[in-house]
Amino acid sequence: MKIETTRAQLMAALKTATKVAPQRTTKPILSYVSLYTEDDSLLVGATDLHTEVRVRVDGNGGADEAAMCIHAKDLADRIDAMPEGPVEIAVKDTTAIITAPGSRRRFQLPTMDHGSFPALHETKRDDWSTFGKEIAGLLGKVIAAVSTDESRPHLNSVATFWSEGKLLAAATDGHRLHLASMACDHCEEDGEHLLPRPFAKRIFEMAKGSDEVKLCTTPGRLFAHAGDTQFCGLLVDSSFPPFEDVVPDSTQSKHVVDRAELRRAVQAVSVAAHKGHVQLTLRPDAIELSCAGDAGGGHDIVEAERVDGTGDGQVIGMNATYLLDALAAVDTDTVALGAGGETDPVVVRRGATRASDGELTCVLMPRMVKR
Numbered sequence: 001m002k003i004e005t006t007r008a009q010l011m012a013a014l015k016t017a018t019k020v021a022p023q024r025t026t027k028p029i030l031s032y033v034s035l036y037t038e039d040d041s042l043l044v045g046a047t048d049l050h051t052e053v054r055v056r057v058d059g060n061g062g063a064d065e066a067a068m069c070i071h072a073k074d075l076a077d078r079i080d081a082m083p084e085g086p087v088e089i090a091v092k093d094t095t096a097i098i099t100a101p102g103s104r105r106r107f108q109l110p111t112m113d114h115g116s117f118p119a120l121h122e123t124k125r126d127d128w129s130t131f132g133k134e135i136a137g138l139l140g141k142v143i144a145a146v147s148t149d150e151s152r153p154h155l156n157s158v159a160t161f162w163s164e165g166k167l168l169a170a171a172t173d174g175h176r177l178h179l180a181s182m183a184c185d186h187c188e189e190d191g192e193h194l195l196p197r198p199f200a201k202r203i204f205e206m207a208k209g210s211d212e213v214k215l216c217t218t219p220g221r222l223f224a225h226a227g228d229t230q231f232c233g234l235l236v237d238s239s240f241p242p243f244e245d246v247v248p249d250s251t252q253s254k255h256v257v258d259r260a261e262l263r264r265a266v267q268a269v270s271v272a273a274h275k276g277h278v279q280l281t282l283r284p285d286a287i288e289l290s291c292a293g294d295a296g297g298g299h300d301i302v303e304a305e306r307v308d309g310t311g312d313g314q315v316i317g318m319n320a321t322y323l324l325d326a327l328a329a330v331d332t333d334t335v336a337l338g339a340g341g342e343t344d345p346v347v348v349r350r351g352a353t354r355a356s357d358g359e360l361t362c363v364l365m366p367r368m369v370k371r
Contacts, residue, residue: 001066002090003035005042005057007082007100013055014076016229017046019202020053021072033075034117035089036067045120046072051199052120056228067114070096078107121232123223128214129162134182135215136207137331138169139200141180141360144325146197147173157194159240168359170243176322177246178329181359193222194240199233206231246363248345251338253282253309256351257302259335263327265289265300270320272298277367278323282306282314282339304337314339316346317367323348326362342366 017033025031025048034045042057068091075096079087083103090097091111098107139158147155161168167184170177195203203224207213210226217223217235224231266289269278273291281288287304291297316339326348327335334351348362 001068002088003037003042003066003068004086004088007079007084007087009057010042010044010087011076011079013042013044013057013228014072014079016055017044017053018072018076019205020048020051021046022048023073029069029112029116029118031071031073032069032112032117033072034067034069034114034120036114037065045117047118047120049118050196050234051202052232053202054120054230054232058228066091068096069112069114069117070109074109078109081105081107121218121221123216123218123221123232125216125218125223128216128223128225129184131184131207131213131215132211133207135213136204138167138180138182138358139204139207141329141331142169142171142178143197143200143204144329145171145173145176145178145362146200148197149173153196153236154194154238154240156197157236157238157240158197158200160193160195162191162193170240172241172243172246175319175365176326177243177361177363178326179243179247179359179361179363180329183358192240193217194236194238195222196233196236199231202231202233246345247361248338248340248347248363251309251344251347252340253306253314254336254338255282255287255304255306256334256336257287257304259327259330259333259351261302262287262304262335262337263324265302266320266323266327269298269300270324272296273320276320278318278320280316280318280337280339282316283312287337307336308338314342316342318346318364319367322364326364329360329362331357331360 022030036043045054078098082100087100094111096109096111150156159170168181170179206226214225220235222233269289269291272293274293278289278291284306287302290299330350332350332352336349336351338347346364350360
């Protein structure tokens with residue numbers, strides 16, 4: 001049996017598949033990709049048993065139906081080394097032979113029985129919710145706050161709350177919370193879904209490069225489709241922590257500052273910071289940034305406008321990385337920084353909003369300030 005396609009098409013599919021196929025696993029078949037023909041197309045699939053991907057490569061000209069399993073990374077490396085143009089993969093016994101018409105270059109790789117590859121899930125639902133690139137923006141605003149602790153799956157996830165006319169995404173690692181929403185008049189879903197961090201990242205990457213993304217759920221799974229690529233992921237069977245009470249109803253002071261200037265100042269001062277901790281001193285017309293480090297400290301001042309609150313010299317300790325992630329999530333030229341006491345959460349929002357922008361709130365827990 002033989003598969004015929006082009007180097008460029010197969011390489012694009014393999015780049016997506018190899019992000020899902022694990023390199024280290026107790027089940028060797030999971031490090032392989034499934035390649036099989038269907039309706040004159042080639043389908044490339046991979047799974048880690050939590051996330052699945054299937055990429056359709058149109059125009060496969062294989063004479064017969066073909067199905068084979070080849071190690072994902074090894075195949076990608078060899079296809080990448082082939083010359084541009086058509087490539088062929090023929091299987092003889094348990095060996096895949098990779099060639100290119102008109103070229104003497106040739107590779108051989110062992111295969112595994114295609115029947116042992118886990119079956120990839122499909123859905124027959126036709127009521128998909130359709131989005132544009134804004135779904136990538138929504139996930140991009142919250143994904144930095146997801147916990148990397150896989151032992152706490154309810155925090156190692158992006159929570160999505162679907163309701164009539166609105167889609168809300170939330171993420172927290174216990175030290176910060178990011179909330180973002182968007183209008184969703186065409187949402188067909190309802191309720192709460194927890195997307196594991198790796199799966200959320202796959203959808204984010206796919207949506208960034210697509211003009212249209214379709215989502216739908218079946219019990220315990222979410223499907224995401226864009227162009228020739230379809231992801232399927234297991235949803236986390238848990239509940240997201242109640243977050244409504246974490247967002248302060250009001251703050252003692254509110255400063256509006258140029259987002260790019262504040263971001264550059266935080267990046268600069270944090271170079272000298274011990275463990276990445278910086279201090280913000282809130283003045284009526286400025287925000288002072290300072291830090292203490294093992295090899296000396298750092299200091300900078302950014303002009304700001306205090307639009308609410310009174311007082312002078314309030315000092316707040318912050319994790320520089322968390323603050324930079326919040327500033328990166330803001331998509332306006334100015335950012336609003338709301339602060340309470342030294343132990344109260346700091347709230348980062350857009351400096352100016354429109355009704356069509358949706359909600360964006362980043363809540364950051366402060367660090368202890370050493371006197």
